[in-house]
Amino acid sequence: MPCTRVQQHDAAILDDEIAGIMRESTTRLFDKFRPGLVESLAPEINALIRSFIFTCSTFIHKPTPGMKLQNVKFCQSAFRTRTLFAYYILTIAMPYMWKRFPSILTTQRTRNYETDTSRTRWQISDFVAYFKRLEVVISACQFLNLLAFLKHGRFRSFEERLLGMGLKSTNEQSCMISYEPITRQQLWKTFTDLGSTFLPLFVFLYRRAASKLKQRHKQALTMSSDCCLLCGIPPQTPYITSCNHVYCYYCLYLSASNDANFACVACGKHFQSSKRLITG
Known part of the structure:
Protein backbone atom coordinates (compact mmCIF):
# COMPACT_ATOMS: atom_id res chain seq x y z
CA MET A 1 0.00 0.00 0.00
CA ARG A 184 -2.03 22.52 22.00
CA GLN A 185 1.64 22.90 22.86
CA GLN A 186 2.25 25.09 19.81
CA LEU A 187 -0.78 27.25 20.59
CA TRP A 188 0.26 27.66 24.21
CA LYS A 189 3.84 28.48 23.21
CA THR A 190 2.58 31.08 20.73
CA PHE A 191 0.28 32.58 23.36
CA THR A 192 3.04 32.79 25.97
CA ASP A 193 5.43 34.34 23.45
CA LEU A 194 2.86 36.97 22.54
CA GLY A 195 2.13 37.59 26.21
CA SER A 196 5.78 38.01 27.13
CA THR A 197 6.21 40.37 24.18
CA PHE A 198 3.17 42.61 24.56
CA LEU A 199 2.38 42.40 28.30
CA PRO A 200 5.13 44.87 29.33
CA LEU A 201 3.84 47.27 26.67
CA PHE A 202 0.27 46.95 27.98
CA VAL A 203 1.43 47.53 31.56
CA PHE A 204 3.39 50.61 30.50
CA LEU A 205 0.43 52.06 28.58
CA TYR A 206 -1.96 51.29 31.45
CA ARG A 207 0.25 52.99 34.04
CA ARG A 208 0.78 55.96 31.76
CA ALA A 209 -2.96 56.37 31.15
CA ALA A 210 -3.76 55.93 34.86
CA SER A 211 -1.15 58.54 35.79
CA LYS A 212 -2.60 61.02 33.30
CA LEU A 213 -6.16 60.43 34.53
CA LYS A 214 -5.08 60.87 38.14
CA GLN A 215 -3.25 64.06 37.28
CA ARG A 216 -6.23 65.43 35.38
CA HIS A 217 -8.51 64.55 38.28
CA LYS A 218 -6.29 66.43 40.71
CA GLN A 219 -6.11 69.39 38.36
CA ALA A 220 -9.90 69.41 38.03
CA LEU A 221 -10.25 69.38 41.79
CA THR A 222 -7.73 72.13 42.40
CA MET A 223 -8.78 74.39 39.53
CA SER A 224 -12.23 75.09 40.91
CA SER A 225 -12.68 76.74 44.29
CA ASP A 226 -16.42 77.26 43.76
CA CYS A 227 -17.36 73.71 44.78
CA CYS A 228 -16.72 71.56 47.83
CA LEU A 229 -14.20 68.84 47.10
CA LEU A 230 -16.28 66.31 49.02
CA CYS A 231 -19.87 66.94 47.98
CA GLY A 232 -19.21 68.73 44.67
CA ILE A 233 -21.70 71.57 45.19
CA PRO A 234 -21.09 75.22 46.09
CA PRO A 235 -19.84 75.15 49.69
CA GLN A 236 -22.17 76.04 52.49
CA THR A 237 -20.13 77.94 55.07
CA PRO A 238 -16.90 77.49 53.10
CA TYR A 239 -13.68 76.63 54.91
CA ILE A 240 -10.21 76.66 53.40
CA THR A 241 -7.46 74.36 54.63
CA SER A 242 -3.79 75.18 55.12
CA CYS A 243 -3.14 73.56 51.74
CA ASN A 244 -5.52 76.10 50.10
CA HIS A 245 -8.44 73.80 49.22
CA VAL A 246 -12.08 74.63 49.87
CA TYR A 247 -14.65 72.44 51.67
CA CYS A 248 -18.05 72.83 53.25
CA TYR A 249 -17.76 73.23 56.99
CA TYR A 250 -20.08 70.30 57.58
CA CYS A 251 -18.28 68.00 55.08
CA LEU A 252 -14.86 68.90 56.48
CA TYR A 253 -15.93 68.57 60.11
CA LEU A 254 -17.68 65.24 59.53
CA SER A 255 -14.75 63.75 57.60
CA ALA A 256 -12.12 64.94 60.10
CA SER A 257 -14.19 63.67 63.04
CA ASN A 258 -14.69 60.20 61.59
CA ASP A 259 -11.09 59.78 60.41
CA ALA A 260 -8.18 61.03 62.53
CA ASN A 261 -5.84 60.56 59.55
CA PHE A 262 -8.04 62.40 57.09
CA ALA A 263 -6.03 63.94 54.25
CA CYS A 264 -6.93 66.51 51.64
CA VAL A 265 -8.81 64.97 48.74
CA ALA A 266 -7.08 67.15 46.17
CA CYS A 267 -3.41 66.91 47.16
CA GLY A 268 -3.38 64.01 49.63
CA LYS A 269 -1.62 66.02 52.34
CA HIS A 270 -2.53 66.09 56.04
CA PHE A 271 -3.43 69.73 56.58
CA GLN A 272 -2.69 71.31 59.95
CA SER A 273 -5.53 73.81 60.19
CA SER A 274 -8.49 75.36 58.42
CA LYS A 275 -10.28 78.68 58.59
CA ARG A 276 -13.44 80.33 57.41
CA LEU A 277 -13.24 81.54 53.83
CA ILE A 278 -14.70 84.99 53.48
CA THR A 279 -15.76 85.74 49.95
CA GLY A 280 -16.36 89.28 48.92
Missing part, protein backbone atom coordinates in the same frame (compact mmCIF):
# COMPACT_ATOMS: atom_id res chain seq x y z
CA PRO A 2 1.47 3.40 -0.94
CA CYS A 3 2.16 5.90 1.80
CA THR A 4 1.84 9.67 1.75
CA ARG A 5 4.65 12.17 1.37
CA VAL A 6 3.98 13.51 4.85
CA GLN A 7 4.42 10.07 6.41
CA GLN A 8 7.74 9.51 4.63
CA HIS A 9 9.07 12.97 5.46
CA ASP A 10 7.92 12.83 9.10
CA ALA A 11 9.53 9.41 9.51
CA ALA A 12 12.90 10.89 8.50
CA ILE A 13 12.41 13.85 10.87
CA LEU A 14 11.52 11.55 13.77
CA ASP A 15 14.59 9.40 13.13
CA ASP A 16 16.77 12.52 13.16
CA GLU A 17 15.22 13.71 16.43
CA ILE A 18 15.67 10.30 18.06
CA ALA A 19 19.30 10.28 16.96
CA GLY A 20 19.66 13.80 18.36
CA ILE A 21 18.28 12.72 21.75
CA MET A 22 20.69 9.79 21.85
CA ARG A 23 23.54 12.11 20.84
CA GLU A 24 22.75 14.52 23.68
CA SER A 25 22.65 11.67 26.20
CA THR A 26 25.98 10.36 24.91
CA THR A 27 27.73 13.74 25.02
CA ARG A 28 26.76 14.13 28.69
CA LEU A 29 29.10 11.22 29.44
CA PHE A 30 32.02 13.40 28.38
CA ASP A 31 31.15 16.44 30.50
CA LYS A 32 33.99 15.75 32.94
CA PHE A 33 36.59 15.25 30.23
CA ARG A 34 38.84 17.95 28.83
CA PRO A 35 37.09 20.78 26.92
CA GLY A 36 36.79 20.27 23.18
CA LEU A 37 36.82 16.47 23.34
CA VAL A 38 33.13 16.10 22.47
CA GLU A 39 33.42 18.49 19.52
CA SER A 40 36.41 16.60 18.16
CA LEU A 41 34.55 13.27 18.43
CA ALA A 42 31.20 14.54 17.13
CA PRO A 43 31.45 12.77 13.70
CA GLU A 44 32.37 9.46 15.36
CA ILE A 45 29.56 9.74 17.93
CA ASN A 46 27.00 10.53 15.24
CA ALA A 47 28.22 7.64 13.05
CA LEU A 48 28.03 5.19 15.97
CA ILE A 49 24.48 6.26 16.85
CA ARG A 50 23.36 6.00 13.22
CA SER A 51 25.03 2.59 12.97
CA PHE A 52 23.25 1.43 16.13
CA ILE A 53 19.85 2.50 14.78
CA PHE A 54 20.60 0.89 11.41
CA THR A 55 21.71 -2.38 13.01
CA CYS A 56 18.63 -2.59 15.25
CA SER A 57 16.13 -1.77 12.51
CA THR A 58 16.90 -1.81 8.79
CA PHE A 59 19.68 -4.41 8.97
CA ILE A 60 17.32 -6.97 10.54
CA HIS A 61 14.50 -6.11 8.09
CA LYS A 62 12.52 -3.96 10.51
CA PRO A 63 11.35 -0.34 10.24
CA THR A 64 13.25 2.42 12.00
CA PRO A 65 11.63 4.07 15.07
CA GLY A 66 10.40 6.98 12.94
CA MET A 67 8.96 4.62 10.33
CA LYS A 68 7.28 2.59 13.08
CA LEU A 69 5.57 5.68 14.43
CA GLN A 70 4.39 6.66 10.95
CA ASN A 71 3.31 3.10 9.99
CA VAL A 72 5.67 2.85 7.03
CA LYS A 73 8.51 0.46 6.13
CA PHE A 74 10.87 -0.36 3.29
CA CYS A 75 9.63 -2.55 0.48
CA GLN A 76 10.78 -6.16 0.58
CA SER A 77 13.10 -5.60 -2.39
CA ALA A 78 15.16 -3.18 -0.26
CA PHE A 79 16.34 -5.90 2.13
CA ARG A 80 18.85 -7.56 -0.17
CA THR A 81 22.30 -7.85 1.37
CA ARG A 82 24.04 -5.81 -1.31
CA THR A 83 21.40 -3.12 -1.13
CA LEU A 84 21.66 -2.86 2.66
CA PHE A 85 25.45 -2.71 2.50
CA ALA A 86 25.35 0.04 -0.15
CA TYR A 87 22.69 1.90 1.86
CA TYR A 88 24.94 1.83 4.94
CA ILE A 89 27.88 3.13 2.92
CA LEU A 90 25.87 5.96 1.35
CA THR A 91 23.95 7.11 4.44
CA ILE A 92 26.41 6.54 7.31
CA ALA A 93 29.97 5.82 6.18
CA MET A 94 30.22 8.46 3.45
CA PRO A 95 28.67 11.28 5.55
CA TYR A 96 31.17 10.42 8.30
CA MET A 97 34.09 10.64 5.88
CA TRP A 98 32.60 13.80 4.42
CA LYS A 99 32.75 15.47 7.83
CA ARG A 100 36.20 14.07 8.62
CA PHE A 101 37.89 15.12 5.37
CA PRO A 102 38.19 18.85 6.26
CA SER A 103 40.09 18.15 9.49
CA ILE A 104 42.31 15.57 7.75
CA LEU A 105 43.10 17.99 4.94
CA THR A 106 43.83 20.78 7.41
CA THR A 107 46.26 18.59 9.33
CA GLN A 108 47.95 17.44 6.13
CA ARG A 109 48.23 20.99 4.85
CA THR A 110 49.88 22.10 8.11
CA ARG A 111 52.44 19.31 7.83
CA ASN A 112 53.18 20.24 4.22
CA TYR A 113 53.83 23.84 5.16
CA GLU A 114 56.30 22.62 7.75
CA THR A 115 58.10 20.37 5.24
CA ASP A 116 57.72 23.00 2.46
CA THR A 117 56.86 20.60 -0.38
CA SER A 118 55.16 22.66 -3.07
CA ARG A 119 54.16 19.59 -5.09
CA THR A 120 52.22 18.11 -2.20
CA ARG A 121 50.57 21.48 -1.55
CA TRP A 122 49.37 21.57 -5.14
CA GLN A 123 47.97 18.05 -4.86
CA ILE A 124 46.04 18.91 -1.71
CA SER A 125 44.69 22.16 -3.18
CA ASP A 126 43.60 20.29 -6.31
CA PHE A 127 41.88 17.64 -4.18
CA VAL A 128 40.08 20.31 -2.14
CA ALA A 129 38.79 21.94 -5.34
CA TYR A 130 37.59 18.55 -6.62
CA PHE A 131 35.98 17.85 -3.26
CA LYS A 132 34.04 21.14 -3.38
CA ARG A 133 32.83 20.48 -6.94
CA LEU A 134 31.65 17.04 -5.90
CA GLU A 135 29.80 18.57 -2.96
CA VAL A 136 27.99 20.97 -5.31
CA VAL A 137 27.00 18.09 -7.62
CA ILE A 138 25.62 16.02 -4.73
CA SER A 139 23.66 19.01 -3.38
CA ALA A 140 22.15 19.56 -6.83
CA CYS A 141 21.17 15.88 -7.07
CA GLN A 142 19.53 16.03 -3.64
CA PHE A 143 17.57 19.11 -4.68
CA LEU A 144 16.39 17.44 -7.89
CA ASN A 145 15.40 14.36 -5.91
CA LEU A 146 13.36 16.58 -3.57
CA LEU A 147 11.46 18.01 -6.53
CA ALA A 148 10.82 14.51 -7.89
CA PHE A 149 9.69 13.35 -4.44
CA LEU A 150 7.23 16.22 -4.11
CA LYS A 151 5.81 15.42 -7.55
CA HIS A 152 5.64 11.62 -7.48
CA GLY A 153 5.76 10.84 -3.74
CA ARG A 154 8.50 8.18 -3.95
CA PHE A 155 12.12 7.97 -2.77
CA ARG A 156 12.46 10.64 -0.11
CA SER A 157 16.29 10.79 -0.40
CA PHE A 158 18.78 10.64 -3.25
CA GLU A 159 20.43 7.53 -1.77
CA GLU A 160 17.12 5.65 -1.63
CA ARG A 161 16.43 6.58 -5.26
CA LEU A 162 19.83 5.27 -6.37
CA LEU A 163 19.23 1.95 -4.62
CA GLY A 164 15.49 1.71 -5.40
CA MET A 165 14.54 1.52 -1.71
CA GLY A 166 10.94 2.68 -1.68
CA LEU A 167 8.61 2.93 1.31
CA LYS A 168 5.16 1.44 1.74
CA SER A 169 2.46 1.65 4.38
CA THR A 170 2.17 -1.17 6.90
CA ASN A 171 -1.61 -0.93 7.31
CA GLU A 172 -4.58 1.28 6.53
CA GLN A 173 -4.11 3.35 9.66
CA SER A 174 -2.60 6.61 8.48
CA CYS A 175 -0.59 7.46 11.57
CA MET A 176 -0.07 6.32 15.15
CA ILE A 177 0.73 9.81 16.40
CA SER A 178 -1.96 12.06 17.82
CA TYR A 179 -1.18 15.63 16.86
CA GLU A 180 -3.61 17.21 19.34
CA PRO A 181 -1.02 17.55 22.16
CA ILE A 182 1.46 19.01 19.68
CA THR A 183 -1.13 21.49 18.46
Whole structure:
Protein backbone atom coordinates (compact mmCIF):
# COMPACT_ATOMS: atom_id res chain seq x y z
CA MET A 1 0.00 0.00 0.00
CA PRO A 2 1.47 3.40 -0.94
CA CYS A 3 2.16 5.90 1.80
CA THR A 4 1.84 9.67 1.75
CA ARG A 5 4.65 12.17 1.37
CA VAL A 6 3.98 13.51 4.85
CA GLN A 7 4.42 10.07 6.41
CA GLN A 8 7.74 9.51 4.63
CA HIS A 9 9.07 12.97 5.46
CA ASP A 10 7.92 12.83 9.10
CA ALA A 11 9.53 9.41 9.51
CA ALA A 12 12.90 10.89 8.50
CA ILE A 13 12.41 13.85 10.87
CA LEU A 14 11.52 11.55 13.77
CA ASP A 15 14.59 9.40 13.13
CA ASP A 16 16.77 12.52 13.16
CA GLU A 17 15.22 13.71 16.43
CA ILE A 18 15.67 10.30 18.06
CA ALA A 19 19.30 10.28 16.96
CA GLY A 20 19.66 13.80 18.36
CA ILE A 21 18.28 12.72 21.75
CA MET A 22 20.69 9.79 21.85
CA ARG A 23 23.54 12.11 20.84
CA GLU A 24 22.75 14.52 23.68
CA SER A 25 22.65 11.67 26.20
CA THR A 26 25.98 10.36 24.91
CA THR A 27 27.73 13.74 25.02
CA ARG A 28 26.76 14.13 28.69
CA LEU A 29 29.10 11.22 29.44
CA PHE A 30 32.02 13.40 28.38
CA ASP A 31 31.15 16.44 30.50
CA LYS A 32 33.99 15.75 32.94
CA PHE A 33 36.59 15.25 30.23
CA ARG A 34 38.84 17.95 28.83
CA PRO A 35 37.09 20.78 26.92
CA GLY A 36 36.79 20.27 23.18
CA LEU A 37 36.82 16.47 23.34
CA VAL A 38 33.13 16.10 22.47
CA GLU A 39 33.42 18.49 19.52
CA SER A 40 36.41 16.60 18.16
CA LEU A 41 34.55 13.27 18.43
CA ALA A 42 31.20 14.54 17.13
CA PRO A 43 31.45 12.77 13.70
CA GLU A 44 32.37 9.46 15.36
CA ILE A 45 29.56 9.74 17.93
CA ASN A 46 27.00 10.53 15.24
CA ALA A 47 28.22 7.64 13.05
CA LEU A 48 28.03 5.19 15.97
CA ILE A 49 24.48 6.26 16.85
CA ARG A 50 23.36 6.00 13.22
CA SER A 51 25.03 2.59 12.97
CA PHE A 52 23.25 1.43 16.13
CA ILE A 53 19.85 2.50 14.78
CA PHE A 54 20.60 0.89 11.41
CA THR A 55 21.71 -2.38 13.01
CA CYS A 56 18.63 -2.59 15.25
CA SER A 57 16.13 -1.77 12.51
CA THR A 58 16.90 -1.81 8.79
CA PHE A 59 19.68 -4.41 8.97
CA ILE A 60 17.32 -6.97 10.54
CA HIS A 61 14.50 -6.11 8.09
CA LYS A 62 12.52 -3.96 10.51
CA PRO A 63 11.35 -0.34 10.24
CA THR A 64 13.25 2.42 12.00
CA PRO A 65 11.63 4.07 15.07
CA GLY A 66 10.40 6.98 12.94
CA MET A 67 8.96 4.62 10.33
CA LYS A 68 7.28 2.59 13.08
CA LEU A 69 5.57 5.68 14.43
CA GLN A 70 4.39 6.66 10.95
CA ASN A 71 3.31 3.10 9.99
CA VAL A 72 5.67 2.85 7.03
CA LYS A 73 8.51 0.46 6.13
CA PHE A 74 10.87 -0.36 3.29
CA CYS A 75 9.63 -2.55 0.48
CA GLN A 76 10.78 -6.16 0.58
CA SER A 77 13.10 -5.60 -2.39
CA ALA A 78 15.16 -3.18 -0.26
CA PHE A 79 16.34 -5.90 2.13
CA ARG A 80 18.85 -7.56 -0.17
CA THR A 81 22.30 -7.85 1.37
CA ARG A 82 24.04 -5.81 -1.31
CA THR A 83 21.40 -3.12 -1.13
CA LEU A 84 21.66 -2.86 2.66
CA PHE A 85 25.45 -2.71 2.50
CA ALA A 86 25.35 0.04 -0.15
CA TYR A 87 22.69 1.90 1.86
CA TYR A 88 24.94 1.83 4.94
CA ILE A 89 27.88 3.13 2.92
CA LEU A 90 25.87 5.96 1.35
CA THR A 91 23.95 7.11 4.44
CA ILE A 92 26.41 6.54 7.31
CA ALA A 93 29.97 5.82 6.18
CA MET A 94 30.22 8.46 3.45
CA PRO A 95 28.67 11.28 5.55
CA TYR A 96 31.17 10.42 8.30
CA MET A 97 34.09 10.64 5.88
CA TRP A 98 32.60 13.80 4.42
CA LYS A 99 32.75 15.47 7.83
CA ARG A 100 36.20 14.07 8.62
CA PHE A 101 37.89 15.12 5.37
CA PRO A 102 38.19 18.85 6.26
CA SER A 103 40.09 18.15 9.49
CA ILE A 104 42.31 15.57 7.75
CA LEU A 105 43.10 17.99 4.94
CA THR A 106 43.83 20.78 7.41
CA THR A 107 46.26 18.59 9.33
CA GLN A 108 47.95 17.44 6.13
CA ARG A 109 48.23 20.99 4.85
CA THR A 110 49.88 22.10 8.11
CA ARG A 111 52.44 19.31 7.83
CA ASN A 112 53.18 20.24 4.22
CA TYR A 113 53.83 23.84 5.16
CA GLU A 114 56.30 22.62 7.75
CA THR A 115 58.10 20.37 5.24
CA ASP A 116 57.72 23.00 2.46
CA THR A 117 56.86 20.60 -0.38
CA SER A 118 55.16 22.66 -3.07
CA ARG A 119 54.16 19.59 -5.09
CA THR A 120 52.22 18.11 -2.20
CA ARG A 121 50.57 21.48 -1.55
CA TRP A 122 49.37 21.57 -5.14
CA GLN A 123 47.97 18.05 -4.86
CA ILE A 124 46.04 18.91 -1.71
CA SER A 125 44.69 22.16 -3.18
CA ASP A 126 43.60 20.29 -6.31
CA PHE A 127 41.88 17.64 -4.18
CA VAL A 128 40.08 20.31 -2.14
CA ALA A 129 38.79 21.94 -5.34
CA TYR A 130 37.59 18.55 -6.62
CA PHE A 131 35.98 17.85 -3.26
CA LYS A 132 34.04 21.14 -3.38
CA ARG A 133 32.83 20.48 -6.94
CA LEU A 134 31.65 17.04 -5.90
CA GLU A 135 29.80 18.57 -2.96
CA VAL A 136 27.99 20.97 -5.31
CA VAL A 137 27.00 18.09 -7.62
CA ILE A 138 25.62 16.02 -4.73
CA SER A 139 23.66 19.01 -3.38
CA ALA A 140 22.15 19.56 -6.83
CA CYS A 141 21.17 15.88 -7.07
CA GLN A 142 19.53 16.03 -3.64
CA PHE A 143 17.57 19.11 -4.68
CA LEU A 144 16.39 17.44 -7.89
CA ASN A 145 15.40 14.36 -5.91
CA LEU A 146 13.36 16.58 -3.57
CA LEU A 147 11.46 18.01 -6.53
CA ALA A 148 10.82 14.51 -7.89
CA PHE A 149 9.69 13.35 -4.44
CA LEU A 150 7.23 16.22 -4.11
CA LYS A 151 5.81 15.42 -7.55
CA HIS A 152 5.64 11.62 -7.48
CA GLY A 153 5.76 10.84 -3.74
CA ARG A 154 8.50 8.18 -3.95
CA PHE A 155 12.12 7.97 -2.77
CA ARG A 156 12.46 10.64 -0.11
CA SER A 157 16.29 10.79 -0.40
CA PHE A 158 18.78 10.64 -3.25
CA GLU A 159 20.43 7.53 -1.77
CA GLU A 160 17.12 5.65 -1.63
CA ARG A 161 16.43 6.58 -5.26
CA LEU A 162 19.83 5.27 -6.37
CA LEU A 163 19.23 1.95 -4.62
CA GLY A 164 15.49 1.71 -5.40
CA MET A 165 14.54 1.52 -1.71
CA GLY A 166 10.94 2.68 -1.68
CA LEU A 167 8.61 2.93 1.31
CA LYS A 168 5.16 1.44 1.74
CA SER A 169 2.46 1.65 4.38
CA THR A 170 2.17 -1.17 6.90
CA ASN A 171 -1.61 -0.93 7.31
CA GLU A 172 -4.58 1.28 6.53
CA GLN A 173 -4.11 3.35 9.66
CA SER A 174 -2.60 6.61 8.48
CA CYS A 175 -0.59 7.46 11.57
CA MET A 176 -0.07 6.32 15.15
CA ILE A 177 0.73 9.81 16.40
CA SER A 178 -1.96 12.06 17.82
CA TYR A 179 -1.18 15.63 16.86
CA GLU A 180 -3.61 17.21 19.34
CA PRO A 181 -1.02 17.55 22.16
CA ILE A 182 1.46 19.01 19.68
CA THR A 183 -1.13 21.49 18.46
CA ARG A 184 -2.03 22.52 22.00
CA GLN A 185 1.64 22.90 22.86
CA GLN A 186 2.25 25.09 19.81
CA LEU A 187 -0.78 27.25 20.59
CA TRP A 188 0.26 27.66 24.21
CA LYS A 189 3.84 28.48 23.21
CA THR A 190 2.58 31.08 20.73
CA PHE A 191 0.28 32.58 23.36
CA THR A 192 3.04 32.79 25.97
CA ASP A 193 5.43 34.34 23.45
CA LEU A 194 2.86 36.97 22.54
CA GLY A 195 2.13 37.59 26.21
CA SER A 196 5.78 38.01 27.13
CA THR A 197 6.21 40.37 24.18
CA PHE A 198 3.17 42.61 24.56
CA LEU A 199 2.38 42.40 28.30
CA PRO A 200 5.13 44.87 29.33
CA LEU A 201 3.84 47.27 26.67
CA PHE A 202 0.27 46.95 27.98
CA VAL A 203 1.43 47.53 31.56
CA PHE A 204 3.39 50.61 30.50
CA LEU A 205 0.43 52.06 28.58
CA TYR A 206 -1.96 51.29 31.45
CA ARG A 207 0.25 52.99 34.04
CA ARG A 208 0.78 55.96 31.76
CA ALA A 209 -2.96 56.37 31.15
CA ALA A 210 -3.76 55.93 34.86
CA SER A 211 -1.15 58.54 35.79
CA LYS A 212 -2.60 61.02 33.30
CA LEU A 213 -6.16 60.43 34.53
CA LYS A 214 -5.08 60.87 38.14
CA GLN A 215 -3.25 64.06 37.28
CA ARG A 216 -6.23 65.43 35.38
CA HIS A 217 -8.51 64.55 38.28
CA LYS A 218 -6.29 66.43 40.71
CA GLN A 219 -6.11 69.39 38.36
CA ALA A 220 -9.90 69.41 38.03
CA LEU A 221 -10.25 69.38 41.79
CA THR A 222 -7.73 72.13 42.40
CA MET A 223 -8.78 74.39 39.53
CA SER A 224 -12.23 75.09 40.91
CA SER A 225 -12.68 76.74 44.29
CA ASP A 226 -16.42 77.26 43.76
CA CYS A 227 -17.36 73.71 44.78
CA CYS A 228 -16.72 71.56 47.83
CA LEU A 229 -14.20 68.84 47.10
CA LEU A 230 -16.28 66.31 49.02
CA CYS A 231 -19.87 66.94 47.98
CA GLY A 232 -19.21 68.73 44.67
CA ILE A 233 -21.70 71.57 45.19
CA PRO A 234 -21.09 75.22 46.09
CA PRO A 235 -19.84 75.15 49.69
CA GLN A 236 -22.17 76.04 52.49
CA THR A 237 -20.13 77.94 55.07
CA PRO A 238 -16.90 77.49 53.10
CA TYR A 239 -13.68 76.63 54.91
CA ILE A 240 -10.21 76.66 53.40
CA THR A 241 -7.46 74.36 54.63
CA SER A 242 -3.79 75.18 55.12
CA CYS A 243 -3.14 73.56 51.74
CA ASN A 244 -5.52 76.10 50.10
CA HIS A 245 -8.44 73.80 49.22
CA VAL A 246 -12.08 74.63 49.87
CA TYR A 247 -14.65 72.44 51.67
CA CYS A 248 -18.05 72.83 53.25
CA TYR A 249 -17.76 73.23 56.99
CA TYR A 250 -20.08 70.30 57.58
CA CYS A 251 -18.28 68.00 55.08
CA LEU A 252 -14.86 68.90 56.48
CA TYR A 253 -15.93 68.57 60.11
CA LEU A 254 -17.68 65.24 59.53
CA SER A 255 -14.75 63.75 57.60
CA ALA A 256 -12.12 64.94 60.10
CA SER A 257 -14.19 63.67 63.04
CA ASN A 258 -14.69 60.20 61.59
CA ASP A 259 -11.09 59.78 60.41
CA ALA A 260 -8.18 61.03 62.53
CA ASN A 261 -5.84 60.56 59.55
CA PHE A 262 -8.04 62.40 57.09
CA ALA A 263 -6.03 63.94 54.25
CA CYS A 264 -6.93 66.51 51.64
CA VAL A 265 -8.81 64.97 48.74
CA ALA A 266 -7.08 67.15 46.17
CA CYS A 267 -3.41 66.91 47.16
CA GLY A 268 -3.38 64.01 49.63
CA LYS A 269 -1.62 66.02 52.34
CA HIS A 270 -2.53 66.09 56.04
CA PHE A 271 -3.43 69.73 56.58
CA GLN A 272 -2.69 71.31 59.95
CA SER A 273 -5.53 73.81 60.19
CA SER A 274 -8.49 75.36 58.42
CA LYS A 275 -10.28 78.68 58.59
CA ARG A 276 -13.44 80.33 57.41
CA LEU A 277 -13.24 81.54 53.83
CA ILE A 278 -14.70 84.99 53.48
CA THR A 279 -15.76 85.74 49.95
CA GLY A 280 -16.36 89.28 48.92
